[in-house]
Amino acid sequence: xxxxxxxKGFVIALPLVTVMACTTTDNGVxxxxxxxxxxxxxxxxxxxxxxxxxxxxxxxxxxxxxxxxEQRAKDIATLEQDQVVYFDFDTSNLTSxxxxxxxxxxxxxxxxxxxxIVIEGHCDRRGTPEYNIALGERRAKSIQTYLxxxxxxxxxxxxxxxxxxxxxANGTSQSAFAQNxxxxxxxx
Amino acid sequence: MNKINxxxxxxxFICFSLESHATLEIYITEGVNNARPVGxxxxxxxxxxxxxxxxxxxxxxxxxxSGKFLALSRQQMPQLPKSDSEVDxxxxxxxxxxxxxxxxxxxxxxxxxxxxxxxxxxxxxxITGGQTQMMSNGQMVTNRDHVLDEWSWVISGDEFRQYAHRxxxxxxxxxxxxxxxxxxxxxxxxxxxxxxxxxxFQLIVADYDGKNENILLRSNEPLMSPSWSPDGRKLxxxxxxxxKPQIFIQDIYTGSRTMITDFPGxxxxxxxxxxxxxxAMVLSKDGNPEIYVMNLASKRLRxxxxxxxxDTEPSWSPDGKHLIFxxxxxxxxxxxxxxxxxxxxxxxxxxxxxxxxxxxxxxxxQMVMVNRTRGNYHIAKQGVDSGDMLVLTKxxxxxxxxxxxxxxxxxxSTLHEGRQVLSLVSxxxxxxxxxxxxxxxxxSPSWSPxx
Numbered sequence: 001x002x003x004x005x006x007x008k009g010f011v012i013a014l015p016l017v018t019v020m021a022c023t024t025t026d027n028g029v030x031x032x033x034x035x036x037x038x039x040x041x042x043x044x045x046x047x048x049x050x051x052x053x054x055x056x057x058x059x060x061x062x063x064x065x066x067x068x069x070e071q072r073a074k075d076i077a078t079l080e081q082d083q084v085v086y087f088d089f090d091t092s093n094l095t096s097x098x099x100x101x102x103x104x105x106x107x108x109x110x111x112x113x114x115x116x117i118v119i120e121g122h123c124d125r126r127g128t129p130e131y132n133i134a135l136g137e138r139r140a141k142s143i144q145t146y147l148x149x150x151x152x153x154x155x156x157x158x159x160x161x162x163x164x165x166x167x168x169a170n171g172t173s174q175s176a177f178a179q180n181x182x183x184x185x186x187x188x
Numbered sequence: 189m190n191k192i193n194x195x196x197x198x199x200x201f202i203c204f205s206l207e208s209h210a211t212l213e214i215y216i217t218e219g220v221n222n223a224r225p226v227g228x229x230x231x232x233x234x235x236x237x238x239x240x241x242x243x244x245x246x247x248x249x250x251x252x253x254s255g256k257f258l259a260l261s262r263q264q265m266p267q268l269p270k271s272d273s274e275v276d277x278x279x280x281x282x283x284x285x286x287x288x289x290x291x292x293x294x295x296x297x298x299x300x301x302x303x304x305x306x307x308x309x310x311x312x313x314x315i316t317g318g319q320t321q322m323m324s325n326g327q328m329v330t331n332r333d334h335v336l337d338e339w340s341w342v343i344s345g346d347e348f349r350q351y352a353h354r355x356x357x358x359x360x361x362x363x364x365x366x367x368x369x370x371x372x373x374x375x376x377x378x379x380x381x382x383x384x385x386x387x388x389f390q391l392i393v394a395d396y397d398g399k400n401e402n403i404l405l406r407s408n409e410p411l412m413s414p415s416w417s418p419d420g421r422k423l424x425x426x427x428x429x430x431x432k433p434q435i436f437i438q439d440i441y442t443g444s445r446t447m448i449t450d451f452p453g454x455x456x457x458x459x460x461x462x463x464x465x466x467x468a469m470v471l472s473k474d475g476n477p478e479i480y481v482m483n484l485a486s487k488r489l490r491x492x493x494x495x496x497x498x499d500t501e502p503s504w505s506p507d508g509k510h511l512i513f514x515x516x517x518x519x520x521x522x523x524x525x526x527x528x529x530x531x532x533x534x535x536x537x538x539x540x541x542x543x544x545x546x547x548x549x550x551x552x553x554q555m556v557m558v559n560r561t562r563g564n565y566h567i568a569k570q571g572v573d574s575g576d577m578l579v580l581t582k583x584x585x586x587x588x589x590x591x592x593x594x595x596x597x598x599x600x601s602t603l604h605e606g607r608q609v610l611s612l613v614s615x616x617x618x619x620x621x622x623x624x625x626x627x628x629x630x631x632s633p634s635w636s637p638x639x
Contacts, residue, residue: 118431125603126544126565128558128587129632130414130457130470131514131521133433134477134498137454161454162434165410172585172605 087181092138106150120184121161124177136161218620223258225284231291240345277313285510304340369592373398373636375414381627420639424458435611468502506552539577552593580617590635599633
């Protein structure tokens with residue numbers, strides 16, 4: 001960017017130098033050459049100033065972007081600490097604690113329409129794998145519907161059901177089952 | 189053709205079996221009391237013959253594992269005859285055996301073995317005294333009706349196991365009148381420990397007894413629902429390798445695979461039609477899981493269900509005219525049957541809290557399914573028309589039942605000591621066995637057709 005500006009300066013200055021050099025007589029040589037040099041210098045200075053200003057502007061912009069990105073990463077990191085909502089057995093209804101978690105995500109996502117997420121639906125191992133794929137999708141979709149109603153754009157969200165294929169807790173205790181019946185918001 | 193298959197199979201095993209040492213062993217947990225004793229006499233080996241492996245042990249294990257027979261132990265055998273002329277039929281009858289298999293192995297070249305066999309009917313032999321000649325209407329006639337079958341093959345060393353299963357098939361069919369399924373395979377998914385395996389989700393094909401376990405595919409994302417093509421050459425399955433479910437069909441012998449569907453939402457539960465030309469599946473591309481049938485040549489889809497409830501787990505009737513499937517349209521999931529010509533649909537299960545994962549028996553008269561009663565998930569069977577249901581298993585969290593191609597046995601996934609394992613139950617519910625593996629969760633078994 002900066003180079004381009006300098007180059008532009010030369011493009012204007014150089015032809016002037018050559019034209020002058022061809023047409024001047026003995027008397028006028030020094031004067032004309034001095035004028036010409038001053039003009040070229042002015043053009044080059046102007047180009048340099050412009051380049052400097054542009055550079056500063058870019059840096060400021062980068063700084064702003066960086067700060068915004070840092071803030072956003074911080075926000076996402078905070079949200080990701082609470083990215084899982086849990087469901088009761090064989091249902092896709094959102095509990096009140098699930099709604100409380102989702103409302104925070106919704107607020108952020110609505111303010112950052114270029115941020116996309118994947119909503120994963122999961123189940124405990126009871127029931128058949130194929131049925132659980134369908135149930136997991138219904139869970140993910142009930143999260144999606146909640147977020148849509150909270151002004152998150154549909155283009156920000158995609159849904160995938162893993163059914164009972166990706167348990168976080170092994171075993172067959174009620175608590176293992178409860179930990180696996182979940183929806184997860186994955187920031188992209 | 190069989191030879192070519194064998195060569196392809198061998199090549200394939202060389203390519204894919206490098207890390208497949210783990211094999212299934214079968215523990216029979218219930219039902220030997222009802223089995224019919226048979227004598228599988230240790231095969232006689234000609235002097236100078238070096239056996240690559242035992243045939244008679246595989247045959248004895250096969251027959252015992254069928255639940256229909258109990259191969260007598262060596263201690264229970266009254267004698268070790270080398271041919272039918274040496275057999276003392278009354279001794280074998282006293283030992284309870286209804287049939288005796290006698291074999292002989294002779295090495296003819298470095299990798300060429302002649303295997304000769306005789307299957308003898310003990311009861312018939314007792315009546316005729318095993319006499320090969322008798323008087324009939326004043327004439328001497330040859331009578332060998334105590335010999336149920338006798339035959340011989342020349343095989344190579346690496347064919348021993350395969351031919352042992354073939355012998356089991358012949359013995360089983362001679363004694364029951366029903367085709368044996370010992371030369372079949374099972375496909376299943378193993379989920380290994382993700383901390384030690386980078387690609388813990390593995391699609392496996394093994395012999396029906398768990399031997400020759402071969403990994404067809406490894407993935408770091410879930411694999412689901414393997415299902416055989418009716419010619420036994422291909423598997424359809426679901427892979428999440430692209431972070432979403434997609435249906436693939438893979439050639440077992442060449443390893444080549446084709447993505448069949450990549451719709452938004454669920455792409456699941458693929459099942460080949462009995463003629464192999466169509467694939468039933470579940471897609472939720474229009475917002476809700478529905479059953480579709482795809483013509484595999486044209487890739488054209490036909491929507492079978494249209495319902496706001498979950499519809500899933502399609503299974504073809506053997507004549508290809510109906511599908512049964514699980515649907516929540518009546519509240520809890522139950523099995524429904526749809527006539528593919530008319531679209532007419534009716535509910536077929538009514539017992540228990542819910543019924544899922546239905547599949548037809550090969551003769552089309554019964555269905556096998558997962559029944560939930562008072563919170564317990566068990567494998568059950570029911571007449572397609574009669575509606576009488578019989579719960580077959582007592583194990584924990586049973587799912588994914590799949591039938592042997594002769595309809596004698598069901599393989600399913602269950603939880604044993606906190607691990608997902610495969611189990612067998614005979615269709616009459618009398619015989620039960622477990623197939624543990626060395627490591628990982630084993631699920632989604634699918635029994636091959638006759639190969």
